[in-house]
Amino acid sequence: MWRSYIRLLFKTRLPWFWLGLLTALNIADITLGLLLPAYTAQVASGVITSTVITGVVVVIVVRVLFSGIIRYIGKITSYKIDIRYRKLIWNRLMRSPIKLYDTVKPNEMVSRTVNDTSQISAVISGLLPALVGMVYGTVYIAKVLYDYDWRLSAGLVLYSPVYVIAIIFYGKWNYRTHKYTQNRLAGLTQFLSELLVSIPLIKSFANEKKETNRGKDNIQLYYKANMKRSLTTWVNTPLTSLLNLFMELFVIIFGIYLVTQGTITLQIWIAFFMYVGMYFGMLETFGVMYTQIKQSQGATSRIAHLVENDLEQYHREQEVHNNQLDLEFDHLTFAYGDKLVLDDVSFKIPYGQVTAIVGPSGGGKSTILSLLQQLYHPNDGQILFGDTPVEKFHLDSWRGLFSYVAQDSPLFAGSIRENIVYGLEREVTESELVQAAENANILGFINEQPEKFDAPVGEGGSSLSGGQRQRVAIARAFLRNSDFLLLDEAMASLDVQSEKAVQAAMNVLMEGRTAVVVAHDLSIIRNADQIILLNEGKVETTGSHEEVLKESELYRQFVEFLNNTTEG
Numbered sequence: 371m372w373r374s375y376i377r378l379l380f381k382t383r384l385p386w387f388w389l390g391l392l393t394a395l396n397i398a399d400i401t402l403g404l405l406l407p408a409y410t411a412q413v414a415s416g417v418i419t420s421t422v423i424t425g426v427v428v429v430i431v432v433r434v435l436f437s438g439i440i441r442y443i444g445k446i447t448s449y450k451i452d453i454r455y456r457k458l459i460w461n462r463l464m465r466s467p468i469k470l471y472d473t474v475k476p477n478e479m480v481s482r483t484v485n486d487t488s489q490i491s492a493v494i495s496g497l498l499p500a501l502v503g504m505v506y507g508t509v510y511i512a513k514v515l516y517d518y519d520w521r522l523s524a525g526l527v528l529y530s531p532v533y534v535i536a537i538i539f540y541g542k543w544n545y546r547t548h549k550y551t552q553n554r555l556a557g558l559t560q561f562l563s564e565l566l567v568s569i570p571l572i573k574s575f576a577n578e579k580k581e582t583n584r585g586k587d588n589i590q591l592y593y594k595a596n597m598k599r600s601l602t603t604w605v606n607t608p609l610t611s612l613l614n615l616f617m618e619l620f621v622i623i624f625g626i627y628l629v630t631q632g633t634i635t636l637q638i639w640i641a642f643f644m645y646v647g648m649y650f651g652m653l654e655t656f657g658v659m660y661t662q663i664k665q666s667q668g669a670t671s672r673i674a675h676l677v678e679n680d681l682e683q684y685h686r687e688q689e690v691h692n693n694q695l696d697l698e699f700d701h702l703t704f705a706y707g708d709k710l711v712l713d714d715v716s717f718k719i720p721y722g723q724v725t726a727i728v729g730p731s732g733g734g735k736s737t738i739l740s741l742l743q744q745l746y747h748p749n750d751g752q753i754l755f756g757d758t759p760v761e762k763f764h765l766d767s768w769r770g771l772f773s774y775v776a777q778d779s780p781l782f783a784g785s786i787r788e789n790i791v792y793g794l795e796r797e798v799t800e801s802e803l804v805q806a807a808e809n810a811n812i813l814g815f816i817n818e819q820p821e822k823f824d825a826p827v828g829e830g831g832s833s834l835s836g837g838q839r840q841r842v843a844i845a846r847a848f849l850r851n852s853d854f855l856l857l858d859e860a861m862a863s864l865d866v867q868s869e870k871a872v873q874a875a876m877n878v879l880m881e882g883r884t885a886v887v888v889a890h891d892l893s894i895i896r897n898a899d900q901i902i903l904l905n906e907g908k909v910e911t912t913g914s915h916e917e918v919l920k921e922s923e924l925y926r927q928f929v930e931f932l933n934n935t936t937e938g
């Protein structure tokens with residue numbers, strides 16, 4: 371559990387000044403506190419001089435003032451740690467490969483950036499000052515007691531393990547129940563957030579009753595976990611009291627024994643009593659800290675994992691100088707985790723031509739477009755641009771070559787305008803914008819909106835239909851005007867009329883560019899310069915429509931099926 375912490379400590383620059391200040395203040399505070407028993411012992415044994423009285427008053431007043439300052443500096447320090455880790459995580463989230471997001475869900479990312487960091491900063495800002503303070507205080511007390519009588523300090527050292535062991539056992543138990551409740555809470559939150567997005571689905575399947583019950587079960591589980599947890603709170607107070615009681619008994623019996631033996635005076639015994647109290651106070655702080663560290667263990671290992679994950683490598687050897695080259699998949703094998711998707715495939719995507727990728731769903735067509743943009747990397751083999759492996763090009767300049775219309779065309783929450791110009795570095799004129807929208811056959815719809823181009827699209831584009839979202843994405847591709855066009859079933863959710871209109875504009879757009887289109891549309895496929903037929907992770911055939919038609923039974927079935935559906 372310590373290893374994650376130590377690893378994390380070196381990932382970002384900590385506010386050492388503030389941590390140092392906090393530690394110094396803490397030590398000053400402890401020193402003041404340690405002065406008190408000596409004074410009080412004197413007062414109690416009848417030595418009431420004005421120096422003693424002033425000493426006591428000054429110490430108490432200063433400590434009161436100190437406690438506020440220490441807490442304030444503690445907060446500042448933990449916020450300063452917070453901000454560093456949040457920025458670090460955010461930075462890394464932006465630069466992490468998409469692969470990461472296949473395994474960690476967005477919800478979890480949010481909680482890592484927001485909640486986990488504050489747990490960690492609380493521990494880091496508390497840990498150093500407390501540890502240093504504790505070591506200092508312990509040594510100080512042991513030394514003072516030793517000076518009084520060595521047996522006092524030996525007795526203290528002998529008794530400590532009882533206390534520490536009890537605290538550690540309690541800490542472990544506390545941690546277990548904490549983790550259990552946290553898991554139940556996470557389960558409940560996840561259940562609710564998943565279900566609430568699917569309300570329309572639930573209603574259309576008339577599944578409200580079943581889901582209501584599932585929800586109740588989840589709520590009940592969390593309740594039970596909380597009940598279990600409250601038991602640890604219940605035990606906490608008696609446990610502490612009991613330990614204190616034992617401690618006091620020990621001090622009294624041991625002290626009285628020493629006093630009757632005549633080895634120590636009553637005054638020393640009073641000081642001893644108070645020092646022991648303070649010492650166990652410190653041990654208690656250690657106990658609280660131990661629990662805190664235990665509880666943030668999950669957060670720490672999650673964040674450590676996140677900040678140690680590989681990042682995308684943006685800076686590489688070469689800029690892309692010459693665009694007019696063929697792309698080539700060279701014995702490329704790719705798997706998502708264990709799931710093999712492309713198995714030793716080789717084909718060319720000639721410059722300036724239209725290549726259509728066809729094949730059954732789940733065959734890896736979209737994956738090819740992802741690999742082209744280096745969103746994922748092949749397990750084996752490579753993609754060549756001319757003669758150069760694409761991994762040699764600076765990533766920004768490489769991805770800048772492509773206009774990509776994704777299969778499900780997700781949009782950003784924002785206006786239509788923002789979505790169309792997204793990612794463009796240059797200024798876009800109004801007439802360019804109108805032209806792009808017109809080409810994508812979305813201008814009519816935009817003009818019907820009261821806010822025109824500034825109409826909001828809702829979260830993820832939810833206030834637009836699938837076809838409208840797709841046309842916004844197509845308008846973006848028109849505006850981007852890249853050398854390479856990647857269209858992933860870009861026309862799939864268009865109605866027949868818009869499809870015709872968009873298709874015409876698209877043909878103009880594709881003219882003289884390299885286009886890779888995944889399509890189930892005969893008119894596109896037939897006009898493509900080259901067809902790549904993908905089946906079960908292998909390239910079955912490549913060639914023109916006629917060639918593939920002649921060679922592949924699968925393709926003939928496919929074409930026949932398309933013919934039937936279009937006619938029917």
Ligand SMILES: Nc1ncnc2c1ncn2[C@@H]1O[C@H](COP(=O)(O)OP(=O)(O)O)[C@@H](O)[C@H]1O
Pocket residue numbers: 472706709711730731732733734735736737738
């Ligand atoms: N991010 C992912 N993680 C795991 N498996 C995936 C992922 N994306 C796609 N797959 C799987 O890889 C296979 C190929 O997917 P895809 O390239 O989208 O096929 P196509 O576009 O031809 O329908 C499918 O079986 C799909 O389930």
Ligand SMILES: [Mg+2]
Pocket residue numbers: 735736737777858
């Ligand atoms: Mg696909």
